[in-house]
Amino acid sequence: MPLFKRNPFGHILFIKKWLIRILGVVSHGRYRSFNNLQIEGSEILRQLPDNNVLFISNHQTYFADVAAMLHVFNAALKGRDDTIKNVGYIWNPKLNIYYVAAGETMRSGLLPKIFAYTGSISIERTWRSGGQDVKRQVKMSDISNISKALDDGWVITFPQGTTTPFKPIRRGTAHIIKTYNPIVIPIVIDGFRRSFDKKGLRIKKRNVLQSMVIKEPLEIDYENESVADIVTKIEYAIEQHPSFLKVISPEEYAKQEAELNKKREFWNL
Template sequence: MSLFKKNPFGHILFLKLWLIRIMGTLTHRRYRGFNELQIEGSDVIRNLPDTNVLFISNHQTYFADVVAMFHVFNASLSGRDDNIKNIGYLWKPKLNIYYVAARETMKSGLLPKIMAYAGSISIDRTWRAGGQEVQRQVKMSDITSIKKALEDGWVITFPQGTTTPFKPIRKGTAHIIKHYKPIVVPIVIDGFRRSFDKKGLRVKKKNILQTMEIKQPLNIDYENETIDQIVEKIEFAIEQHPSFLKVIPQQELLEKEELNKLRKW
């Protein structure tokens, strides 16, 4: 690798490489140490092309979710089956993985700025700014940035745009899917909200089972499916459709609690 080679966003790849190695080493115990990340579907990762792949996922913390995905993706590409044992996979990480994040979040401190350099596509949210509800137009420069990232590699996005569960899917994700026709890979995560604080920087509770299920790519008719149909498909794929909400009987809650106790390692 050339010492000063840059990606399409002007980031020096050699610097990005070392940021991922260092941050990956520092965060590894958050998913295999303090807590245990259970992975399903790593074989899906190994069968994907190098570019134009869009990962869609539910969202539980600002940063811990996407950091876990960086670990899982690189471990999977290094031949590991559903585990992130032995962080040797960080020595040659995939450098063209990007993630969509709110610009104001990525400017909120030194650590977010470092993480932004490692792969953030920072965009202006059209519905919220500075903790207030807003209504503003989508910036074409933000759409162009996502297009550029898809042409260069893989993009992770959280189509609800919030860590609050069962919030509506933002239609912008469906427009991107319909227009740029990426391979769309759903991911469902759990346990991160219980493990970390809202930002995903501080370990809130240890010995929590975290899960990440990587599903098969969605079958999408890019030409004929409507935006609303794609939105509904996303809702079901990341298990955030209202039909997943239900009143859980007390007995089932008790059984789940006992199961969680057995899951502690």
């Protein structure tokens, strides 16, 4: 690879590779030592094409979710089945993986700016800014950048646009799916909210079993399904449809989550 070869966003791939290597080694223990990451479906990743793949997931922390996915994706592509054991897989990472993130988050300090260089597609949220609710037009440059990333590789997005569970799906994700017809891979994660602080930088609780389930591609009729239809499919696929909460009250849900967290302290069993 030429030393100064760049990706479509102008990032020098040599620098990006070394940042991923360093951050990968530093963060590995957060999913293997301090806590344990249980993975399902990594074989699905090896069947995907090199580009025009959109991953949709629920969201629990700003940074730890994406970091875990980068570990899982690269480990799977190096032949590991549902494990990130032996961090050597990060030495030659897949460099055309991108993730959609709020621009204000990625500009909030030196560390987020470093993270951004590893693959962030920074967008301006149309509904939230500086902790306040806002209403503003979608920037066409943001849509263009997502298109550019899909043309080049894989894109991770969190269609709820927030780490708060069971919030509505943002329709922009469905519009992107209808417009660019990517292969859509749902991912459901759990345990990250209990393991880390909201930013996903500080370990809040150890000995928590984190989980990541990678599902088969969504079946989508790109021509005939409406945006509303796709939104509903996304809600069910990432297990954030309101019906998942109807069987129990929010109070009972919180109680069961606390009890589950105790059971997941696997080192204390």
